[in-house]
Amino acid sequence: MGARAVAALRRGFRGQLITPGDPEYDTARAVWNGAIDRHPALIARCTGTPDVLLAVEVAREYGLWPTIRGGGHSVAGLAVCDGGLLIDLSRMRGVRVDSGRRIAHAGPGATWAEFDQETQRHALATPGGLVSGSGIAGTTLGGGFGWLSRAYGLTCDNLLEAELVTADGRVVTASAALHPDLFRGIRGGGGNFGVVTSLSYRLHPVGPQVLCGELYFAADEAPQVLRAVRTQLRGAPDQLGAVCLLGTAPAAPHLPARLAGTPVVRIGLCHAGRPERARGAVAPLRALPGVLADTIQLRPYTVWQRTLDPGRGPGARNYWKSEYLSTLDDRAIATLTEHFARITSPSSEIQLVFLGGAIARVGPDDTAYTHRSAPYLLSINSRWEHSEEDPGHTAWTRGLWSAMRAFSSGGGYVNFLGQEGPARVLEAYGPVKYRQLTALKDVWDPGNLFRVNQNIPPSY
Structure with missing residues (x-):
């Protein structure tokens, strides 16, 4: 089947075709999550829409499940499957x-x-x-x-x-x-x-310059820090974005050397507006007691967008769980900090994104995205190097996620889902939105050709 599909593609494909045994095959099939090790029958690196059209036609005709690779960055690794046709769009990047x-x-x-x-x-x-x-x-x-x-x-x-x-x-x-x-x-x-x-x-x-940076606190300050951010963000202007990270401090030239490798709480802040207004918006958080490092300053937006890149590159093993939270009360904060104290990998982290603002002002039926009213998104991102460590790290992740379900607003973020099964996909959309998407699937993909994803199957 693979050989026949290759022959069919070669008749009009302008991009590059890679098959098992080709020198580039193992590199081309690799995705960001190092825990994913799958072997497609064929990889089609497309140069444009005509190549994609032909690849979809061949996948349909020869019974190869197509998978789609853009950045290849999903934790579930759904850009690739065993025996399928990987439609690689990475060269279509203009x-x-x-x-x-x-x-x-x-x-x-x-x-x-x-x-x-x-x-x-x-x-x-x-x-x-x-x-x-x-x-x-x-x-x-x-x-x-x-x-x-x-x-x-x-x-x-x-x-x-x-x-x-x-x-x-x-x-x-x-x-x-x-x-x-x-x-x-x-x-x-x-x-x-x-x-x-x-x-x-x-x-x-x-931009091009925005006021942004991070505030670092000792791990045992986590309850007070999370309460303070919760309070400040309630009245903060929409221009202020905030993410709290509970994990290990990186070794970075802009941080005191003594912080590297120690457990810390980080408040990432970025203000999209004018610097004079931005300074006033971040001032209450900068004034919190116990700040170990303050990196907030005017810098290029493109530089800030790369701030969280170190330690998050390809190749490591990843296991994530996410949940939208309806509350960040003291019980929720205590649960987070208790599990943070037992974190199993120095590369893992607990990420808490503060939502609201313009997100919540879009109508619930305007898009397929469901959780408009959720004020917080929790993402538990476990990351490590060796497969023999899998059980301990995944157990810690599931344990924290299970404990935080008591504070859920009803599901996880679809882009952060692993291979968690149909029930979690249903939770990510909710029953009403899921039924609407099923009806749309019936119209546009009744045969479920595009199934290697967080799949919404057709009704028949």
């Missing part, structure tokens, strides 16, 4: 900015580092991922949040249109005016409805 209209047109293989580099040439940006190496397409299709989301909404809220190759071999444009139901579904519904081949985004004036 970014073009229309600064007058404040619109960016981008290929699905672009990363946030590449996207931000081009948009910041014009002092423009759209809310993107927290790690610059993640892909724009996967981020967008699952919702997408970042430092600018309280000010300007989710990534998917800023998507203006997308071109897709559908399961039946059509090229369609989805926007508010064209196929609006499909447009609603792809903004949060993942890759269930086709292969995205281009995306257009609304841009906002940001």
Whole structure:
């Protein structure tokens, strides 16, 4: 089957075809999560929409499950499966900015580092991922949040249109005016409805310099620090984005050497507005007692977007669990800090994203993203090197997640789901939104060709 598919693709494919045994095969099949080790029958590195069309046609005709790789950054590793056809979009990464209209047109293989580099040439940006190496397409299709989301909404809220190759071999444009139901579904519904081949985004004036940085505290200060951030963010302007990280301090030139490798609480802050207003917004947190290091200053937005990259590159083993929280009361904070004290890997961390602002002002039926009203997103990110350590790290992660379910607002973030089964996918959308997406799947992919994802199967 693989040989016949290769022969069919070679008749018109302009990109590169990689098969088992080729020198590049093992590198080409590798994804960000080092715990994923899968062997596709064929890898098709596409150069444009015609290549994607042909790859989808061959996958359908020869019974190969297609998987889609943009940035390849998902913790579930769903860009690749055993015996399937990996449709690799990583070479489709161009970014073009229309600064007058404040619109960016981008290929699905672009990363946030590449996207931000081009948009910041014009002092423009759209809310993107927290790690610059993640892909724009996967981020967008699952919702997408970042430092600018309280000010300007989710990534998917800023998507203006997308071109897709559908399961039946059509090229369609989805926007508010064209196929609006499909447009609603792809903004949060993942890759269930086709292969995205281009995306257009609304841009906002940001930078090139923004006030941003981190405040570091000793681990035993975690309860007081989390309570303070909770209180301050309730009345903070939407322009202020905040993320709390409980983990190990990195070895970095901007930090005191004595902090490296010690357990700390980090408050990451980024203000999207004018510096004079930004300083007042962050002042109460900078004045907290016990600050071990304060790195807040004016710096380029592109530099800040890379701040969380160290220690999050490809190759390590990862196991994550996420949950939207309805409350961060003292019991929830105590639960977090108790489990933080028992963290099993120096590379693991507990991440708490403060939501609200513009995210919560988008209508619940405007997109497939569900958890608009949740004020917090908890992500438990375990990371380590050796497979023999798997049981201990995964048990710690599941233990903290189970304990925090008592404070849940009803599900996890689809982009942070591992291979957790259909019930967790249902929770990520909720029953009403899930039924709507199932009906959309019936229209656009009734045969469930695109199933290697956080799958929403058709109803028949």
